[in-house]
Amino acid sequence: MAEVLIIGAGPVGLFMAALLLQDGVDVQVLEQRGAPEPQSRAIGIHPPALAALAGTGVAEAMIAEGVQIRRGMALAGGKCLARMSFAGVSDRFPFVLSLPQARTEAHLERRVNELGDAALHRGVRLTGLSDDGGRVSVEADSKSGTLRYSAPLVIAADGVRSTVRALQGVDVRVKEYPDSYLMGDFADGTGFGPDAALFLSGDGIVESFPLPGQLRRWVVRLGTGDFPAGDSPPGGPDAGGPGADARWLTGCVRERTGLAIDAGTNSMLSTF
Incomplete structure (x- = not known):
């Protein structure tokens, strides 16, 4: 009861x-x-969610553990095209918390x-x-x-x-989106610190977000020529399993951004 x-x-x-x-x-x-x-x-935990979590007494500990993303930047061809500050989004939580x-x-x-x-x-x-x-x-x-x-x-x-x-017997309205993404967490050697980064590339957008523990998440948009979400990367299912997916992702990031990531430091890999 x-x-x-x-x-x-x-x-x-x-x-x-x-x-x-x-x-x-x-x-x-x-x-x-x-x-x-x-x-x-x-x-990503945004200011309204942090305010709600504060009502349960957990926000302070979460903020102490997470990374406060206070700024985002857009890059292309090795140059920073624009920066965006989150300072005005909230008086209490002027950042997006990465945890x-x-x-x-x-x-x-x-x-x-x-x-x-x-x-x-x-x-x-x-x-x-x-x-x-x-x-x-x-x-x-x-x-x-x-x-x-x-x-x-x-x-x-x-x-x-x-x-x-x-x-x-409750029906769910489902909407299928045509875009697919591959994301993974790796050791961060970029020097971006707590900033989020959006790389504009003709082959597809790459997003990058800091994580606690000197880690960084990378998200790449998959094009029609890339392997679809849930399938194996080029080379087929015998190309090496999840490790091959991590190598494919780091290779894709290098091609689109010019940045090298150590595939061996991968701690999470997922498609959506």
């Missing part, structure tokens, strides 16, 4: 849980992953555990949901067997492939 059940312990579910718990609401969070996701994934999503989730999970040490249940996969109009009943699988929960309100925070929506 709980006042609110939250399905999903990503940033949204944990944030909602922290808000409710600190207001005295009895919350249970069900998360199918047995352990936190270690990948960096989404990294791996895994760390954002860790700060929120710590806060949830402080507020309710039995609120988060990992390794629990939702399998059934029924709503009688006054109370929602939930069934879930776990290592210990089938679990049953009940609450007046269930909040679905279980992502784009939401089990809650599927069980409720």
Whole structure:
């Protein structure tokens, strides 16, 4: 029994849980992953989000750990064409904070555990949901067997492939975008410091953002002649697996920007 059940312990579910718990609401969070996701994934936290996170008491620690991006620049042919300051975007947070999503989730999970040490249940996969109009009943699988929960309100925070929506037959309006990107995190030897950089190239835009720990994210737009998202780079599936993808990405960055990146320092690679 709980006042609110939250399905999903990503940033949204944990944030909602922290808000409710600190207001005295009895919350249970069900998360199918047995352990936190270690990948960096989404990294940019904008001023309105920081203001919301401050309301749960985690923003200060996140800011201390992250990189404050206060300026962006556009470059082409080795020259800086323009600079943009973020100084005017917020009086309280005049920057975009760069922090791996895994760390954002860790700060929120710590806060949830402080507020309710039995609120988060990992390794629990939702399998059934029924709503009688006054109370929602939930069934879930776990290592210990089938679990049953009940609450007046269930909040679905279980992502784009939401089990809650599927069980409720809720349609999702999907829009497919034609653009594909390959991104990866590498050791930063650029000298850009905390600045974001946008490289304008005829072969496709390259974006670059600082990360904590002297790392930097590189994002390249894939053209029609490049390997599509989810496929292997030129050379086929036997070209070396993820390591080949990292080498392909660093080679692409070098061709479009003139900057050399050490492919061996890659710590994350993803397409979207």
